[in-house]
Amino acid sequence: MFYKRFTFRLISRLVLINLLGYLLFYLIKNTQLWFTIIGVSLILLGSIISLYYYINEIRSDIKRFILAVKTRDHTLNFKNKATKGSFPELYESFGEILQVHKQIRLEQEAMFQLIKTILEQVPVGVIVVNNTKTAQDNEEIAFFNQAASNLLGVPAYKYWHRLQQHLPNFANEVDQISSGGKRFLELKIQDKLIQLSTEVIPLNLYGKNYTIISFQNIKDEIEQKETEAWNRLIGVISHEILNSITPISSLSDTINSMVTDKENLDQDEMEDLKTALQTIKRRSAGLLDFVKDYRLIAELPTPNLESHTIGEILKHIKVLMQPFAKVRNVVLDVEQTSSKITIQLDLKLVEQVLINLITNSIYSVEENENPHILVSYRLENTKLYIDVTDNGKGIEPTDLEKIFVPFYTTRKNGSGIGLTISRNIMKMHRGSIEVISTPNEQTTFSLLFNYV
Incomplete structure (x- = not known):
């Protein structure tokens, strides 16, 4: 409807200008009525000027509207022109757009204040x-x-x-x-x-x-975790020491009772004495080995960081561990040995970590009908992962938090220090070890390196 209104006014003005122009032409050509000619000329000029301002008014309003949107000026108002102007629906749309723009602005400001308040709390x-x-x-x-x-x-x-x-x-x-x-x-x-x-x-x-x-x-959290770790460590060490000290103490009492008030021993007593002394010696040697293992954890060498490709690392591991896996009838797949991705690490220490993980996996899959171990790597954002995945018996959820505690082991004849040493080596490389395990299905140990 507003187009018709504007069109009507525009056509009427154009018709008037054309009639005045034709009249002026007629008067100049056929008459000498100069006052009439001057009057018609002024009316024609006024009509042209009026048409210009009429069209320019719309252009000016559009320019003001665009400027208001750019400068976020919400004070501009087109209400009067929306009811009286040539384009009521257009000016009404201008007003609605400015109102929506104002509402969005207020919502953004409110959201900013909300986020700011949250961050302050x-x-x-x-x-x-x-x-x-x-x-x-x-x-x-x-x-x-x-x-x-x-x-x-x-x-x-x-x-x-x-x-x-x-x-x-x-x-x-x-x-x-x-x-x-x-x-x-x-x-x-x-x-x-x-x-x-x-x-x-x-x-x-x-x-x-x-x-x-x-x-x-995170000082309080660290201290709490350290206390928990020390408590677990003390519990494991106490258990191991008591296991060795108890039979030694008992055998010492037995030997003491055998030799007390006796100057000579018969053959049977001598055999019992030898057996008791051999047992004390064996348990003492076990206790010494335990202390040596503890010192090994605390005295890891400082990493000598050098550039090595992932392919080079995986090739070395394949050569080292393939024979051991083959003897145990375990399928060991080492993938992507041609990778040229390079990272800074101590090759000997990282190889030791991978040897520990693969060895654990080999023992884990021994009772499986189709034992399989996969070694591969992956890149995720700024992290590089070397994964060791097996289909062995896995790790129970209750044991996941304990497997890195020194001397804690679920494997028969295991020392319980392999994973502890491995984690310490990764920490020295500013990395870590992650583990995901579904018992009797799949277990993945991942070495995590920062890769920038």
């Missing part, structure tokens, strides 16, 4: 740095929550360089993982030692680069 420190430098060549801090201020013992700085000056150690650790990643660091804040688990996430938002830094004090 969580016990995790959060700092967001705008990496676009200001005119003074400084990086502005876009967000600094109260938890971050409390954990670091600093006010909510506006600029990153101020925080760098106050806490250079913290800033340097963050710079080490500026491209993304996690890091553990210890800081002394106001004579109090805190242990921070720190994560950095780079983010590009609307053409601007931001760095999100989140961290939390």
Whole structure:
């Protein structure tokens, strides 16, 4: 309908201009009525100017509307023109769009305030740095929550360089993982030692680069886990020592009773004495071996990191473990031995870890009708995994938390230190060991390396 209204007005004005033009032409050609000619000329000029302003008014309103959307100006109002103008539905649409735009803006602001309030309440420190430098060549801090201020013992700085000056150690650790990643660091804040688990996430938002830094004090959690680990370790060590000391103590009492008040022993007593002494010697040797194993865990060499390809590592393992697996009638598949992906590691130590895992898998699948072990690797984001998968008896869920405790073993004649040493080696490589097991179906041990 508004098109018809505009069309009617436009046509009527054009018809009027054409009639005035024709009249003016007729008067100039056939008459000398100069006052009439001047009057018609002025009316014609006024009609043309009126048509121009009529069309230009719409163009101007559209320009104002676009500018209001660009500048997020929600004060612009087209209500009067929506009822009286040539395009009521158009101006009504302009008003609706501005209202929707205003509503979206308010919703975004409300969501921002909600997220900001949540981040202020969580016990995790959060700092967001705008990496676009200001005119003074400084990086502005876009967000600094109260938890971050409390954990670091600093006010909510506006600029990153101020925080760098106050806490250079913290800033340097963050710079080490500026491209993304996690890091553990210890800081002394106001004579109090805190242990921070720190994560950095780079983010590009609307053409601007931001760095999100989140961290939390995990000192209490670490101390609790250490206490639990020590308790489990003490329990295992006490059990092993008591198992050796009890028969030694008992046999010592027996020998003491045999020789007390006697100057000579008969043949049978001499045999019993020899047997008892041999048993004491054997258990003493077992106790010495136990202590040596404990020292082995604590005295691992520092890794000598060198560049090696995954293919090279897997080839070495295949050569080392294939004969042992074959003797046990176990199928050992080592895949992707041609991979050229390179990482920094100590080849000897990592080989030792893989030997431990594959050996455990071989013993695990011994009773299986179709024993099979698969060694492979995979890349996921910035992590590289070397997987050792078998179809053996697996690990019960209750044992998953215990298998890395020193001297804890579910295997007969096992020492219980292989997995402990393996995990320590991976920690020295800034990695870890993960395990997923479904009893009597499949078990996968994964060596996890950081790959950037």
